[in-house]
Amino acid sequence: MIDNTIRLYYQNCRGLRTKTHEFFTACANSDNDVICITESWLQPHVNSSELFCLDSFNVFRKDRCDSNSRKKEGGGVLVGVSRKFKAELISDIANTTIVEDLWIQMSISKDEKLYICACYFPPDISCDDVLNYLDSVTSFMDDHGDDTFVFVGDFNLSDYVWSPDSADGDLKPNVISRSPYTGFSDFCSYNSLSQFNGVRNSNGKILDLVLGSTKSIGVCRSDLPFIEEDLHHPALEADIRCGFDMRKPFKSRSLYKYFEADYESIKEDLSKVCWDDILVSQDINECVEVLYSVLHDVIDRNVPQRSSKNEKFPVWFSKQTINLIRDKRRFHVEFKRFGDTRDYQRFSELRSQCKTHIKEDYNKHISTIEDNIIGNPRNFWSFVSLFSKNEQIPHVLEHNNKTLTDDITIVNQFSGFFSSFFEDPDKPVIYKRKNNNNNSAIFFNDISEAEIAAKIASLDGSKSSGPDLIPPFFYKFLCYQPGETFAHNL
Template identity: 30%
Template sequence: MHISSKFRIYYQNFRGLKTKTKEIRLSSMTSCFDIIIGTETWLDDSVHDKELLSNKYNVYRRDRSSTSTSGKTGGGVLFAVSKNICSKRVEHFESSMEDLWVSVKCEGQESKEILFCVLYLPPPVSSASLDLMLENISHVMQSHAGDIIILGDFNLGFIDWKRDTSDILALTPCNYNCNLGRNFVDFMSFNSLSQFNYVKNHNNRILDLVLSTCEDISIEESIKPLSKIDLHHPALDIDLKLNKRLLTIRKQFASYNFRKADYTLVNAKLCQIDWELELSPFKDVDMAVAKFYDILEIIIQSTVPKTKPRNLKYPSWFTRNLIKLFAERNKILKRYKLYKNPRDQLELQLSNDRVESLTASCYRKHILSTEESVLKNPKKFWSFVKDHRGESSDLPREMFLNNKTANTGEDICNLFASQFASVYSPHDQGRIPYPADCFPQFC
């Protein structure tokens, strides 16, 4: 049976992130968005990806320095997606302008791939720059069969957007009687794109557009922005509803902690094994290897302890009170979005203030504790850096073998299997000699 699910997306024109990294990073830690999208990031190589947002996100970005846009500063786009969602950047779709393409995959009993494009057109928008961007998007859409969502600052504020009826989410363009306007509306019509953002700025204009081939996109002005708002660009809360089968929940299982293994006992158990006796009955090499692995597995189970993975949903410095307050805030937010009750709105504002205040307090204590511990143990400094950057030993997002690309754990393992199979040479499958000193290093 199908159920209704959705992506919770946040969009903001940040008007610079360099001076707001701490503010936005802390805000993102208590947010419940699946995807965070930003334009006008004004970033460069001096800012690391992990400094920008919570470690629960994979961050993709394109700074102005990698484009042909005139001007060394300003511009830039960013796309951050939860690590629970499979995603990859699609660089060969990108033009010489300021656009970033990311493919997001919903995996479960049914799979669905959605292509996102984040773009920024600096003012004043010329016919040449607009045509170049639209031509590239049209070319991508001709080669992509799935749904597509295009978000960004188009700076086409002269176009008015009207909603024909209250039950239709998409808006109709008006007042576009110029070359820029006609070209843009023709582009939308040719590619079957609809525009969904109705939130106007203080000048009663809409500069940030949300175009999509999807039909069920609802947008509201953000109740709790991640950062200070630019009057020209209201922040947006976007719900993308997906009619798909229930997603499979990836459970975290306990794993072996080889750092705490009793290797003295491991060596003793290995020395007690008569390998000639155990393996000589097998004339097939695959069966012999399977028996070898079975023996090792028994030894590992008896000598290596298991540990449960740490819950990475919240940073280590989050207190129980903060987590509880955060959960209560989310309940109020859901209730307010459902009923639009003014009392819920007031309660939500108070809850947001409490979450923000307690988060700042907990973070200050975390910094002070780190500073004190560094004096006693300098290694704590590098632990802080690794935690801040979210460094871990997880599988990389993507791996490549020849012309094949893998971006899930299973597919990456299959690439390794293909490589091993290509270099494997089967030996004579007759009786296998087992020298008495085949494991001298363990004894």
């Protein structure tokens, strides 16, 4: 079934620095596509990996600092976008140090974009500052008239009273005579923006707004906030319907099940290979290609495969938690498809169970690392590294007047760029096999077969595979075979 809805979560958090643990586990349980946070109160020393699993989300932040705000403490906006979508940061739309905003562009189609703006208006903002900001935004929207805009954030319009306007679910404000409120009403009217949030805070007011240039937005109060709600700012969930699925196409891939391989047949097939007849090139790169061609052919014939579901879960998730998450997603899809309230009830129950299990798994993971820090310090430093890293692969790369958004294409672009700095990357490397008498070749006779075999034998069979996707224990198996050994041919 095509999913044409973007699920957005919003919360004014009133500070995340002391709530990273709670936010991280809640995010791991979330099925939202976009997560918008205002008043994050974050500072540069807090890594995004402490809040999000970066394998699942691209994270954009605008922490409050001297260059973008008149104040030093508090503030800050954050947007996390699922890696299922192509998203990039748009900067310098309003160029203001008063309103804190973060603009994200998502591709709806080849010619149409969805712009999501997470923003925070300080309560002491002046009338002129509001109007100047709205004028700048209007100019940008005029230049992108065919695109869709969604604004979410804390607008601090405490004097506004919102009432239903139509059956579409949008609301209109009472007419306010004094500025800047009239300017805000004019801004919404001119840009055909509707307000969809009707959830009131403890004082009966609506400070957090969800504005959209489309009528296809539904907003409700979140029944499972990421962190404890502030009395003035209920957590919100919004469904933005786009007409068709904006998610990146699913790319399935096959994985080899090496533990179920037919190693007797592998041994027999390799014994029939006459390496001296096929490794005849003097170009080391060509010989490596031939070697891998033979290995992959043998692997394809004797190692079963399975289709990858392309799902990434944190290493500390238990199997029970993963199964609960899959069941939760299944019932959510069923509810969206048929509208049966029993499916939603079951979905809600599973979501609560997932939240509990994720917290238990995470706490257990932390306890295990702490209890074994002396005997196994490597796990501790792996954990520190995991929560200290920032994004490894940029989600958008512009090079040679091209905009690249696919991870593989970006990695290949980096590879091509850096390889161009080598003196002569196309010049073949000449090597010398022991039975060749060409004196112009480079000799490797000082590296013995025993040394190669010893190096392969020293590989840690419990480690994962390298760039060739062949696990270390497979190479160790090849070196232990009788007759002409694999090490001999290397």
